[in-house]
Amino acid sequence: MTAVAATRAPEPALEREAVRSWKVPIALAIFTLVALVLFVALGRDGTSTFRLSTEADAFRLPDLALPTRAGCIVLTVLMAAITAYSVVRSRAARKTPLWLIALFGVLFVVAFLTWASAGAAVPVPGLLVGTLGLSVPLIFGALGGVIGERVGVVNVAIEGQLLAGAFASAVVASVTRQPLIGLIGAMVAGMLVSFVLAAFAIKYLVDQVIVGVVLNVLVTGITSFFFSKVLTPNASVLNSPPKFSRIEIPVLSDIPIIGPALFRQTIIVYVMYVAVALVWFFLFKTRWGLRLRSVGEHPQAADTVGINVARTRFWNVSLAGAIAGFGGAYLTLGAVGSFNKEMTAGAGFIALAAVIFGRWDPLRATLAALLFGFAQNLQNVLSIIGSPVPSEFMLMLPYVVTIVAVAGLVGQSRAPAASGKPYIKS
Amino acid sequence: MKLELRGITKRFGALTANDAISLTVEPGEIHALLGENGAGKSTLMNVLYGLYQADEGSILLDGVEQHFAGPGDAMRAGIGMVHQHFMLIPVFTVAENVMLGHEQTKAIGRLDLAAARARVREISDRFGFDVDPDARVEDLPVGVQQRVEIIKALSRDAKVLVFDEPTAVLTPQETDELIAIMRQLKAAGTSIVFITHKLREVRAVADRVTVIRLGKVVGEADPQSTNAELASLMVGRSVELTVQKEPAKPGDEALVVRNVSVLDPNGQKVVNNVSFEVRRGEILAIAGVQGNGQTEITEALLGLQPHVSGEILLDGKSLIGLPVRKVLDAGVGFVPEDRTEDGLVAEFTIAENLMLNRSTGEPFVKGGTLQLGYLNEFAEQKRKEFDIRTQSVQSHVGRLSGGNQQKVVLARELSRDLRLFVAAQPTRGLDVGSIEFVHTRIVQSRDAGIPVIVVSTELDEVVALADRIAVMYRGSIVGIVPGDTPRDVLGLMMAGEKPTEVAA
Ligand SMILES: Nc1ncnc2c1ncn2[C@@H]1O[C@H](COP(=O)(O)OP(=O)(O)OP(=O)(O)O)[C@@H](O)[C@H]1O
Ligand SMILES: [Mg+2]
Numbered sequence: 001m002t003a004v005a006a007t008r009a010p011e012p013a014l015e016r017e018a019v020r021s022w023k024v025p026i027a028l029a030i031f032t033l034v035a036l037v038l039f040v041a042l043g044r045d046g047t048s049t050f051r052l053s054t055e056a057d058a059f060r061l062p063d064l065a066l067p068t069r070a071g072c073i074v075l076t077v078l079m080a081a082i083t084a085y086s087v088v089r090s091r092a093a094r095k096t097p098l099w100l101i102a103l104f105g106v107l108f109v110v111a112f113l114t115w116a117s118a119g120a121a122v123p124v125p126g127l128l129v130g131t132l133g134l135s136v137p138l139i140f141g142a143l144g145g146v147i148g149e150r151v152g153v154v155n156v157a158i159e160g161q162l163l164a165g166a167f168a169s170a171v172v173a174s175v176t177r178q179p180l181i182g183l184i185g186a187m188v189a190g191m192l193v194s195f196v197l198a199a200f201a202i203k204y205l206v207d208q209v210i211v212g213v214v215l216n217v218l219v220t221g222i223t224s225f226f227f228s229k230v231l232t233p234n235a236s237v238l239n240s241p242p243k244f245s246r247i248e249i250p251v252l253s254d255i256p257i258i259g260p261a262l263f264r265q266t267i268i269v270y271v272m273y274v275a276v277a278l279v280w281f282f283l284f285k286t287r288w289g290l291r292l293r294s295v296g297e298h299p300q301a302a303d304t305v306g307i308n309v310a311r312t313r314f315w316n317v318s319l320a321g322a323i324a325g326f327g328g329a330y331l332t333l334g335a336v337g338s339f340n341k342e343m344t345a346g347a348g349f350i351a352l353a354a355v356i357f358g359r360w361d362p363l364r365a366t367l368a369a370l371l372f373g374f375a376q377n378l379q380n381v382l383s384i385i386g387s388p389v390p391s392e393f394m395l396m397l398p399y400v401v402t403i404v405a406v407a408g409l410v411g412q413s414r415a416p417a418a419s420g421k422p423y424i425k426s
Numbered sequence: 427m428k429l430e431l432r433g434i435t436k437r438f439g440a441l442t443a444n445d446a447i448s449l450t451v452e453p454g455e456i457h458a459l460l461g462e463n464g465a466g467k468s469t470l471m472n473v474l475y476g477l478y479q480a481d482e483g484s485i486l487l488d489g490v491e492q493h494f495a496g497p498g499d500a501m502r503a504g505i506g507m508v509h510q511h512f513m514l515i516p517v518f519t520v521a522e523n524v525m526l527g528h529e530q531t532k533a534i535g536r537l538d539l540a541a542a543r544a545r546v547r548e549i550s551d552r553f554g555f556d557v558d559p560d561a562r563v564e565d566l567p568v569g570v571q572q573r574v575e576i577i578k579a580l581s582r583d584a585k586v587l588v589f590d591e592p593t594a595v596l597t598p599q600e601t602d603e604l605i606a607i608m609r610q611l612k613a614a615g616t617s618i619v620f621i622t623h624k625l626r627e628v629r630a631v632a633d634r635v636t637v638i639r640l641g642k643v644v645g646e647a648d649p650q651s652t653n654a655e656l657a658s659l660m661v662g663r664s665v666e667l668t669v670q671k672e673p674a675k676p677g678d679e680a681l682v683v684r685n686v687s688v689l690d691p692n693g694q695k696v697v698n699n700v701s702f703e704v705r706r707g708e709i710l711a712i713a714g715v716q717g718n719g720q721t722e723i724t725e726a727l728l729g730l731q732p733h734v735s736g737e738i739l740l741d742g743k744s745l746i747g748l749p750v751r752k753v754l755d756a757g758v759g760f761v762p763e764d765r766t767e768d769g770l771v772a773e774f775t776i777a778e779n780l781m782l783n784r785s786t787g788e789p790f791v792k793g794g795t796l797q798l799g800y801l802n803e804f805a806e807q808k809r810k811e812f813d814i815r816t817q818s819v820q821s822h823v824g825r826l827s828g829g830n831q832q833k834v835v836l837a838r839e840l841s842r843d844l845r846l847f848v849a850a851q852p853t854r855g856l857d858v859g860s861i862e863f864v865h866t867r868i869v870q871s872r873d874a875g876i877p878v879i880v881v882s883t884e885l886d887e888v889v890a891l892a893d894r895i896a897v898m899y900r901g902s903i904v905g906i907v908p909g910d911t912p913r914d915v916l917g918l919m920m921a922g923e924k925p926t927e928v929a930a
Contacts (some may be wrong), residue, residue, distance in 0.1 A: 301514060307498075
């Protein structure tokens with residue numbers, strides 16, 4: 001046999017020259033400036049207290065008390081230092097490391113909390129518990145969104161799937177008196193919404209975004225109608241599901257600060273931990289995931305190796321719907337205890353933002369959802385302890401964070417190449 | 427395995443792309459399929475591969491009739507295909523691409539990446555490829571991507587292999603390697619269908635040659651026929667294989683490029699301090715192996731590159747830093763290297779594509795509205811002038827065959843009032859007839875006094891067109907030599923060697 005030589009001598013690397021990017025330092029400078037004006041120039045006097053434990057905790061940490069003005073100044077100086085370092089890095093055409101940007105974010109949030117809670121106490125465990133609670137539907141929704149987009153179908157109908165799941169779980173659990181059966185009902189409902197999306201988007205090639213939007217309106221309409229005409233008059237039979245009780249995980253739930261938030265939760269939240277890990281694992285480590293991603297990136301290439309594009313898309317979009325529907329059940333069976341008109345309140349859209357901010361990765365999307373949940377909860381907590389910011393502004397907070405995060409920080413991440421594009425076979 | 431296609435007919439609406447085509451490939455035979463752009467070669471192969479369903483006819487393997495519902499069936503039957511347009515997932519690694527569709531798994535469905543890597547290495551070693559199984563496909567040069575396609579087809583132990591224009595994007599050396607691989611496969615008993623527009627390759631490997639024209643088999647040819655014989659059989663008339671051109675009558679300097687460097691987004695210097703000038707009425711060819719900065723320098727001319735330093739003057743006016751619109755308005759015509767990606771909007775009609783960069787004013791737009799009457803008249807006229815083979819100027823450009831797509835781009839660019847014409851890979855993937863046409867048009871533009879830059883990795887093309895040749899290597903110009911420089915000197919320059927006697 002004649003082997004063909006294809007190796008060539010290794011070549012020296014091409015010359016390099018710096019390309020400078022000023023995006024990060026400019027963004028950091030703007031935030032530092034805001035901090036300077038708000039926390040220092042308009043600084044407040046008094047003491048800010050961070051309560052780190054609740055009465056129920058096994059190990060109780062003492063409260064952390066900071067003099068407000070001094071604390072804000074120190075934190076702002078630290079932020080200014082990071083900004084200066086970032087300027088130095090950019091001048092040398094280096095990137096500012098991500099962890100430093102994250103640290104900056106944390107400092108900003110702590111400074112803000114310190115400033116806002118002058119003369120009051122911030123219940124940190126409560127802040128975290130609330131964050132997780134608000135994040136659960138977002139995380140399930142984001143998982144549904146990640147799977148949908150990875151397989152090439154934009155799942156704008158997350159909102160509808162969450163709402164359908166919430167509605168179905170309330171009714172099914174009320175009738176059967178079994179919250180577990182309610183969960184199944186939620187998954188089926190979310191899946192049904194997905195079926196419609198999949199049928200129109202994959203089989204009839206209707207624009208996916210339009211189908212998704214229409215589905216959201218449709219589900220909102222239907223559930224609102226049944227809520228006021230059927231559920232409300234028969235609330236005791238149809239809309240009073242048994243709630244899941246909290247399960248405490250021994251030892252873990254006693255970890256200070258984060259223990260109660262993470263490990264004193266309902267079964268739905270524990271399922272969520274598993275679901276996030278599983279979706280990540282299956283997406284990136286298994287045959288199922290490889291095929292799913294190939295269909296979302298280059299359906300024709302997938303077709304040429306014998307993968308059935310339409311079928312792969314159909315079943316995975318259905319799965320995505322089931323996961324989102326499951327998340328909807330948390331609203332009724334985990335949190336509120338009954339179904340309410342339009343109770344998702346835009347969570348599906350925030351979940352969609354988390355998908356993009358999380359760069360179509362289940363783990364990052366989860367972190368993004370937690371961030372959005374935190375912003376939402378911060379607004380609740382601050383309105384309770386009485387913050388100096390007008391409440392209208394606080395209501396904007398989650399959405400401002402979403403917009404800043406998605407528009408400013410996503411950068412050049414790439415969606416799956418064929419996401420949103422129908423595959424037409426000749 | 428013996429492959430027989432009997433009476434295959436495939437229609438797309440009113441168009442019959444394959445009309446009762448019969449073809450037999452014996453075991454261990456390399457069967458070349460020749461034909462113009464749009465003759466129906468890829469369609470026939472897609473039918474064989476199960477991607478398209480034939481309207482009539484049958485496929486037999488070793489005498490047994492096959493029914494393929496999809497590519498999966500065809501692959502299981504032992505058919506492999508290297509597609510004309512790469513069927514690779516850009517964000518996957520080589521190993522992932524190769525394993526896709528027949529993945530080996532460990533417990534709980536985990537991918538066995540180690541096995542896939544080993545498979546890639548084994549095939550690479552067998553054929554002397556140098557492919558890293560963990561490289562991401564989108565980071566690889568096209569030549570290597572082509573090898574990945576080949577590895578993918580080989581990894582399934584195909585008994586019948588289809589190569590659909592694998593050499594269109596390969597350098598001459600890579601082509602020679604591929605030819606050696608085909609011989610090796612043939613020796614092992616694999617039947618091969620080989621589609622190409624380059625007649626030299628046909629003569630090098632083919633055992634038999636079938637020629638298709640307008641969807642029908644027009645006959646078999648002897649692989650040792652001359653270029654002229656094969657060409658006239660394909661096109662149905664005699665073809666001028668060398669461009670007729672008068673010596674250039676260069677006028678004033680029109681384009682001056684001085685000390686231009688281009689940085690890619692990572693700060694890599696992809697064009698390094700390049701200087702040249704082009705006179706009115708001459709063709710400067712930029713030669714070089716793919717990926718030595720030619721793409722970037724043409725994009726820099728057009729204003730498509732963000733980090734450009736140096737000076738680019740067209741008729742004394744600087745082009746650097748201008749938005750693309752202004753560069754176009756300054757009279758720069760541009761044929762991009764990848765027509766489907768950068769030259770056309772596949773979902774637009776031919777007529778719409780013909781006015782794509784003239785949507786800012788008269789005569790196509792008046793008072794903010796499209797002048798459809800004028801547009802259609804214009805499109806019809808260009809269709810005749812450039813012989814664009816289509817059912818109607820209202821059909822989508824994406825449906826045209828490669829050669830005809832290229833004619834649409836050329837028609838658009840050459841129908842403007844040009845002060846500079848830049849053509850990158852103007853004949854990539856085109857048949858001999860279309861190449862003749864494109865070359866003639868380029869020479870005509872030159873003779874009309876337009877300065878022309880032709881970028882080509884194809885030495886034949888460079889030698890055929892150029893009045894002067896600039897050879898690029900690793901971002902720099904190795905030298906600028908006269909158009910009649912011998913090929914072996916050019917070959918050495920393309921490998922980075924400085925020419926000994928640099929002509930003025
Ligand atoms: N999916 C499709 N729908 C409609 N028409 C098509 C389709 N695919 C190909 N055609 C048409 O069928 C004809 C044959 O195309 P095909 O791609 O088989 O040509 P080819 O011989 O491979 O040409 P080339 O050398 O340019 O690759 C062309 O006229 C083309 O426009
Ligand atoms: Mg073809």
